[in-house]
Amino acid sequence: MRENALWSLIVVFVPFSLVSIGGGPSIFAGIQHQSVEVYHWVTAREFVDLFAIARAAPGPGSxxxxxxxxxxxxxxxxxxxxLALFVPSSLLCYGITKIWxxxxxxxxxTALENGLAPIGAGLILAGVFAIFRIAGAGILSxxxxxxxxxxxxxxxQLNPLTLLAGGAVAFALWHSMVPQFN
Amino acid sequence: MSPIQTPVSLMSLFLVFFRVGLFSFGGGLSGWIYREVVTLRGWISDEDFFSGLALSQILPGANVTNLTVYIGQRLRGPVGAVSALVGLVIGPFFAVIAMVSAYAQLAAMPWIQDAMSGAAAAAIGLLLIVAVKGAYSSSRRLVPFLILMTTFVTVGLLQWPLVPVVLGLAPVSVAFAWWQSSSDA
Structure with missing residues (x-):
C-alpha cells in the first residue's frame, strides 16, 4: 500500500514537472485536481492550507x-x-544549458543572448507586479x-536580512496600530 | 564585468544557494540570486544572468530551480548544477515541513502573518533593483528597450500568457541583436 502511494506520487508529479512551463503557478490547478479529486490525498480545505504554507515558507512555491x-x-x-517534481525539469534544463x-x-x-536579455528583464519587472497582485498587497507593501x-x-553591501527584518517589524507594527487598513 | 577565471568552489556554490533558498520569502529569489552571483561576487555577467533568466522561464520547471541549474552548470558543470540545486532546495524542504507541523499554532498568531507579509514586501525590493538594473542596461538602445517594455506590459499588466509572448518576441529581439552585432563588427 505504501509502495503504491509512493508510486502514485511519482506518476502524478513527474509529468507535471515536464509541463510546468512558466513555473509553479502553471501547474497548481492541475496538482489540486489530482491530489484532491483523483487521489484524495488531501481535502480541498487542506490543499488551500498547504498552498498558503508553501507560499509563506522560504523557497519556490512548488x-x-x-x-x-x-x-x-x-x-x-x-x-x-x-524529487519527482524537481529532477525531470532540472535534467531537461541541464541538457539545454549545457548546449547553450x-x-x-x-x-x-551572442545574438540569442543579447536578444533574450531584455525579455528576461521585462519578465522580472512583470514578476514584481504579479507577486503583488497575487498577494493582494496594499499600499504599505x-x-x-x-x-x-x-x-x-x-x-x-547591506545584508538583505536586515531589510527583511525591518519590513517584517514595520508591517506588524503598522497593523497592530492601524488595524482598519490593509 | 567579465566572468572570473578561477573556478568557484563547490562549497561556496552550495552555501550561496543554501542561503538564497532559506532566506527568500515571498518570491524574491531571482533578486537574491542576482545579488549574490552578479553584484557581490561577479561570477557571471549581467547578460549571462538575464539571458539565463529568460531561458529558465521558457523551460518547464520552477524558474528559480532552472536559473540555479543554469548558473551551477555555467560555473562548475554537472557537479556545480547539483551542488547549487541541492543547496537551494534543502533548506526550504525542512522549513515547509516544520511549518506544516506547527501550522495550528502559527495560525493563532496573526502578527506572524503580518511579519511575513512585511518580509515578503521587502524581498520584492530586491527584485525591483534587478528590474531597474535590467531596464537600464537594455535601454541604451531603442529596440531592446521596446522589447523590454512590450514584455512587461503584455505579461505584467495585461496578463497575457508568458510562453507565447516570449516565443513571439524572441525572434524579433534576437534578429535585431544579430543585425546589431553584424553592423558593429
Whole structure:
C-alpha cells in the first residue's frame, strides 16, 4: 500500500514537472485536481492550507508538492514528491544549458543572448507586479518594497536580512496600530 | 564585468544557494540570486544572468530551480548544477515541513502573518533593483528597450500568457541583436 502511494506520487508529479512551463503557478490547478479529486490525498480545505504554507515558507512555491508527499507518506513521501517534481525539469534544463554554454562565443549565440536579455528583464519587472497582485498587497507593501529597493541601491553591501527584518517589524507594527487598513 | 577565471568552489556554490533558498520569502529569489552571483561576487555577467533568466522561464520547471541549474552548470558543470540545486532546495524542504507541523499554532498568531507579509514586501525590493538594473542596461538602445517594455506590459499588466509572448518576441529581439552585432563588427 505504501509502495503504491509512493508510486502514485511519482506518476502524478513527474509529468507535471515536464509541463510546468512558466513555473509553479502553471501547474497548481492541475496538482489540486489530482491530489484532491483523483487521489484524495488531501481535502480541498487542506490543499488551500498547504498552498498558503508553501507560499509563506522560504523557497519556490512548488515546495507545495513536498507537503503533499509529506501528507501521503511522511518523510519518504516528502522526499519522493520533491524529487519527482524537481529532477525531470532540472535534467531537461541541464541538457539545454549545457548546449547553450557549449556554443558560447559564436555569433548566433551572442545574438540569442543579447536578444533574450531584455525579455528576461521585462519578465522580472512583470514578476514584481504579479507577486503583488497575487498577494493582494496594499499600499504599505509597495512602500516597504520601494524603501527596501532604495536602501539597497544606496548601500549594495547591506545584508538583505536586515531589510527583511525591518519590513517584517514595520508591517506588524503598522497593523497592530492601524488595524482598519490593509 | 567579465566572468572570473578561477573556478568557484563547490562549497561556496552550495552555501550561496543554501542561503538564497532559506532566506527568500515571498518570491524574491531571482533578486537574491542576482545579488549574490552578479553584484557581490561577479561570477557571471549581467547578460549571462538575464539571458539565463529568460531561458529558465521558457523551460518547464520552477524558474528559480532552472536559473540555479543554469548558473551551477555555467560555473562548475554537472557537479556545480547539483551542488547549487541541492543547496537551494534543502533548506526550504525542512522549513515547509516544520511549518506544516506547527501550522495550528502559527495560525493563532496573526502578527506572524503580518511579519511575513512585511518580509515578503521587502524581498520584492530586491527584485525591483534587478528590474531597474535590467531596464537600464537594455535601454541604451531603442529596440531592446521596446522589447523590454512590450514584455512587461503584455505579461505584467495585461496578463497575457508568458510562453507565447516570449516565443513571439524572441525572434524579433534576437534578429535585431544579430543585425546589431553584424553592423558593429
Amino acid at each position: 515546495m507545495l508538492v513536498t507537503l503533499l508527499g509529506w501528507k501521503v507518506a511522511g518523510w519518504t513521501g516528502a522526499i519522493v514528491a520533491t 554554454n557549449h556554443y558560447r562565443g559564436r555569433h548566433w549565440h 509597495w512602500v516597504i518594497a520601494g524603501v527596501a529597493a532604495a536602501v539597497l541601491a544606496l548601500r549594495p
